Amino acid sequence: MRLALGLCYDGQAWQGWQTQPSGRTVQDALEAALAQFLAEPTATICAGRTDTGVHALQQVVHLDTDSVRRDQSWVRGLNALLPKTVSVQWAHPVGADFHARFDARARTYLYVLRCASVRSPILQGRVGWVHDVLDVVAMRRAAALLLGEHDFSAFRAAQCQAASPVRTLQALEVEERGCFLVFEFRANAFLHHMVRNLMGALVMVGRGRRDPGWVADLLRQKDRRLAAPTFMPDGLYLAHVFYPQAPDLPLVTPQRALARHLGL
Incomplete structure (x- = not known):
């Protein structure tokens, strides 16, 4: 069996x-x-x-x-x-x-980021943290430029063993929930550290250190050295896997899974 x-x-x-x-x-x-x-x-x-x-x-x-x-x-x-x-x-x-x-035809990761002036020891290791107020509108503009099929070489780890850097990012959404931001990434598959590297770029845009169009430049340049540092793993969750041939698996939506386990 x-x-x-x-x-x-x-x-x-x-x-x-x-x-x-x-x-x-x-x-x-x-x-x-x-x-x-x-x-x-x-x-x-x-x-x-x-x-x-x-x-x-x-x-x-x-x-x-x-x-x-x-x-x-x-x-x-x-x-x-x-x-x-x-x-x-x-x-x-x-x-x-x-x-x-x-x-699996798609995988969804959620990144939970807390924006507050002081870190929370209670949430240590379970959510990411920045002390800045981030520009959510600018991050959403950058996110829109990352959607679709691209060569994500600028966002893959040096030790990534994938045969091809081409992936299809099907969704990238940024949602505000009080002092938390929830980023939802859905793709057919992900490269090594791809989500954390995308997070690093989005946070840099949110801090105003780069404009949203910078992420499109990174896609074209295909050079990891030009991108943002890899973001912390703390707030990253594998939240859903899509199996069109096995619809009876008892999976719930990523957001329901997040609410069930983190109360967000």
């Missing part, structure tokens, strides 16, 4: 998703719990490999097993074995041809 799991995790405690020799990754924690729960090693494949410090509201994982359990038994059994910073939200049987990574 092939099973899909929906995961939520606090990325602060982990060195990203993908297994590492240190064992301090979300994949390591999940597969250790599965090995204990099923009494055998079980490999997992995820929808998107999050980096160190990056969170997930709705990460999707699939695995193959001969074990037959009720959906809630998977949830309760695995959560009893997982660290408190990782939680299985749901379990759902899927077809043998379902693939958590390759069947």
